Amino acid sequence: MSGFSTQELLAIFAMQGFAGVSFFSVLLLMALGLAIIYGQMRVINMAHGEFMVIGAYATYLCSITLGALPGMTDYYLFFAIPIAFGSAFLVGYVVEIALIRHLYHRPLDTLLATWGLALIMQQGFRSAFGAREVSVLVPDWLRGSYRPTMMIDIPLNGIAILVLTLLVTLGVWWFLYRSRWGLRVRCTTANRDMSGAVGINTKRVDRVTFALGCGIAGIAGAAFTTISSTGPTSGSLYIVDTFLVVVFGGAGSLVGTIASAFSIAQAQSLMEFFLGSSMAKVLTLLTVIGILLLRPEGLVASKVRR
Amino acid sequence: MTTTHTTLSHLRRFLLTGIVALPIALSISSHALSAPPTEEVNTTGLAVTDDTVQVGILHSLTGTMAISETGSVEAEQLAIEQINAQGGVLGRQIEPIIEDGASDWPTFADRTRKLLTQDNVPAIFGAWTSASRKAMLPVLERENGLLYYPTFYEGLEESPNVIYTGQEATQQILAGINWAWNEQGARTFYLIGSDYIWPRTSMKIARIHIEEVLGGEVLGEDYAPLGHTSFGSNINRIRLRKPDVIFAAVVGGSNVAWFRQLNAAGINADNQTLLTISVTEDEVLGIGGENVEGFYSSMKYFQSLDNENNAAFVEAFKERWGEDSVIGDVSQAAYLGPWLWKAGVEKAGSFDVDAVSAAMADIELTTAPEGYVQVHPNRHLWSKTRIGRWNEDGQATVVWESDLVEPNPFPEGYQ
Numbered sequence: 001m002s003g004f005s006t007q008e009l010l011a012i013f014a015m016q017g018f019a020g021v022s023f024f025s026v027l028l029l030m031a032l033g034l035a036i037i038y039g040q041m042r043v044i045n046m047a048h049g050e051f052m053v054i055g056a057y058a059t060y061l062c063s064i065t066l067g068a069l070p071g072m073t074d075y076y077l078f079f080a081i082p083i084a085f086g087s088a089f090l091v092g093y094v095v096e097i098a099l100i101r102h103l104y105h106r107p108l109d110t111l112l113a114t115w116g117l118a119l120i121m122q123q124g125f126r127s128a129f130g131a132r133e134v135s136v137l138v139p140d141w142l143r144g145s146y147r148p149t150m151m152i153d154i155p156l157n158g159i160a161i162l163v164l165t166l167l168v169t170l171g172v173w174w175f176l177y178r179s180r181w182g183l184r185v186r187c188t189t190a191n192r193d194m195s196g197a198v199g200i201n202t203k204r205v206d207r208v209t210f211a212l213g214c215g216i217a218g219i220a221g222a223a224f225t226t227i228s229s230t231g232p233t234s235g236s237l238y239i240v241d242t243f244l245v246v247v248f249g250g251a252g253s254l255v256g257t258i259a260s261a262f263s264i265a266q267a268q269s270l271m272e273f274f275l276g277s278s279m280a281k282v283l284t285l286l287t288v289i290g291i292l293l294l295r296p297e298g299l300v301a302s303k304v305r306r
Numbered sequence: 307m308t309t310t311h312t313t314l315s316h317l318r319r320f321l322l323t324g325i326v327a328l329p330i331a332l333s334i335s336s337h338a339l340s341a342p343p344t345e346e347v348n349t350t351g352l353a354v355t356d357d358t359v360q361v362g363i364l365h366s367l368t369g370t371m372a373i374s375e376t377g378s379v380e381a382e383q384l385a386i387e388q389i390n391a392q393g394g395v396l397g398r399q400i401e402p403i404i405e406d407g408a409s410d411w412p413t414f415a416d417r418t419r420k421l422l423t424q425d426n427v428p429a430i431f432g433a434w435t436s437a438s439r440k441a442m443l444p445v446l447e448r449e450n451g452l453l454y455y456p457t458f459y460e461g462l463e464e465s466p467n468v469i470y471t472g473q474e475a476t477q478q479i480l481a482g483i484n485w486a487w488n489e490q491g492a493r494t495f496y497l498i499g500s501d502y503i504w505p506r507t508s509m510k511i512a513r514i515h516i517e518e519v520l521g522g523e524v525l526g527e528d529y530a531p532l533g534h535t536s537f538g539s540n541i542n543r544i545r546l547r548k549p550d551v552i553f554a555a556v557v558g559g560s561n562v563a564w565f566r567q568l569n570a571a572g573i574n575a576d577n578q579t580l581l582t583i584s585v586t587e588d589e590v591l592g593i594g595g596e597n598v599e600g601f602y603s604s605m606k607y608f609q610s611l612d613n614e615n616n617a618a619f620v621e622a623f624k625e626r627w628g629e630d631s632v633i634g635d636v637s638q639a640a641y642l643g644p645w646l647w648k649a650g651v652e653k654a655g656s657f658d659v660d661a662v663s664a665a666m667a668d669i670e671l672t673t674a675p676e677g678y679v680q681v682h683p684n685r686h687l688w689s690k691t692r693i694g695r696w697n698e699d700g701q702a703t704v705v706w707e708s709d710l711v712e713p714n715p716f717p718e719g720y721q
Contacts, residue, residue, distance in 0.1 A: 012546050015571075019538025026536060123368075131372030133592045135562060143596075145572040155570035158538070228535045229562040229592040233370045237533040237559065272539035277530040278501045280539075 011151035016273055022158035024265035025165035029223060030238050031245035031257050032172055033216035039252035040189045040209055043100060044111045047118040048242055049235025051214040054091055054121075055084035055221025056230040057129060063136035074139045081164075081222050088218025092211035100210055101203065118235065125232035133231035142226060161223050168219060173254060175212070185209050189252065248288050250298025259299050264288070341397025347656045353426045354657050359398040361386070361644075362405060362421035364432030364442075369409025370558075375434045377588055378456055378640035379404070380627045382431045385644035388622065395648045396657070403427065411441035418442045422449040428657045429454065431643040434636070436460060436503055443468070452659050454643030456636050458583070458605075460507035461715040466663055469646060470686045472639040473606050474715045475508050478583050480515055481691035481708045482604030483553070486581055487520055489706060492550035494523045498540060498564075499555035499584075501529035508555050508583060511720045518719075525549045530556065535563040541571045554582040561589055565597040575600020581693075586634030587700060595700040607638040607676040608694045608702045619675035632700065638675050645671060646681065678710070686713030 062080035249260030271280035353360035461474035499505025654665035694702030
């Protein structure tokens, strides 16, 4: 690294720091929905990626309808994100009633059933939207970069996703730890029978929790479709990273998920910078496996129903 | 899933048979008279009758590769329909049997076996990824089939059972890098690609050419896992090295993320030259023209090529598959397949695989949309390499064109 001025190295350092933060927000946004579902309900939802794709396609539909209206191109995303949440929430709600609630005591069967669901949804997307990938209109204010100095470029879409992730995380925290609903969810997680006995409608809690997790996946999908493109099988690209974050963080803990997303993102983007992406991925996975061997419960262990 | 696919492909086959049946019925009388007798042109029990010949089309119609392979299927069907309208091959109308490889390499092998042993087709137009071609190869060689393979690929292969209608690595890469060296004055390069066989082999060739043949410098070589969407760190590495040219072979969904993030990081055609070997008109649809504007692709074909053959081809393609359809390099190469096979059959005077295969060498095609092509004895095509600069509308302006480049799948000194 010789032949560079201090200023240049500082600039690269700053941008590299932001690359890590940006990757962190992407991982966290992906993992939040799954953290709720897996953490609170112990349901392994293999179709999580497909719920993201629902959000992405909802955004795409908004992009070609709302976004095409004069003067709306810059603002349609503000409508698209709630719509993405709503559609994924609704599908999640129906899936819980039709499928998931019959399988709560059979975790391996949920794995298989949701995997099958993922395949069905992929084929559904293909029939509805075609096999080609689609991409949404990216408004001008999301393109380009913010330049605090001549040498530093901070991508605007990275900043936008960071802000969105912070908002969603705050929302989830408020919902789980500050609202009546969250209290019921946590009660049910801690002890289902007792919760039922004190008058909590645990079935309804399950339904809403699952649908909420799916809805958040929808928001993540809406955000990612502005980074990459969306195809019927895009969901399967995200599922591995998502599970990695949730399992590494320790199921059932919001703090754990955040800590896990942060450490994985920083470690990986730092190693990427020095070693290249493929090697970084290998080393990240090895480190995660190593740590999970020592701490099988993940970074932050919490009491969850078995 | 499998049952659905089979039912669908049966349905598709039925419909297609229906489409071609009508012109056949009308033309039987005239062609039956001029066509050579079946026992002369088909001595190996192929699916050839007095007035029809069945061929296979084998691409991924479903699964992750369907995005890329759809254009090839459309181009091959168009070529077959055009050949039929001109009277077919040796007086026989071509009936395509369309099979789905489902983006799954063992399925490609399985469908190949079906096409060769049950349907007895004399030719298959298909495969897209190297992985699917490699899966089909042992079946093709054992059952003695003939495959027309359309994708630009890494080379290092030459089978008597395959005709490679796309470019092999050296044709695409060496001409591209020479252009950057001579026309852009580039002396330092940064190589980045997705992490699998084609980019790895391509970059190896590129590095040797830059360092040992031209005497330039490779400042870095970077591979991203397939499906990678966070290119922040890679972009910072590039920024630190300040290469004259970024030489890229990123594929799939990653490609979209790569170009969008490059743009978001303030790297664009105004301050950086970028040459890619993995972006055609099909990819630009997903990436968005505004994100690749001013960057360069090294390909043998662009939809905007200005010649009579191409004008007619583009018009026919749009008329058949819709005004919005775009045509990429591979679709054009796929379109050449049926035409080359027709020329081979007519030269051999037979549908027999060995005869056609032997006749393929030195066949010329003057009607190709890309211009003139010729089959080399190594079963690849002589073709020109072009450099296109991308515009915001998703089309490229050709800024440079090579002479005909000899295909060299086993380049000495580059392995």
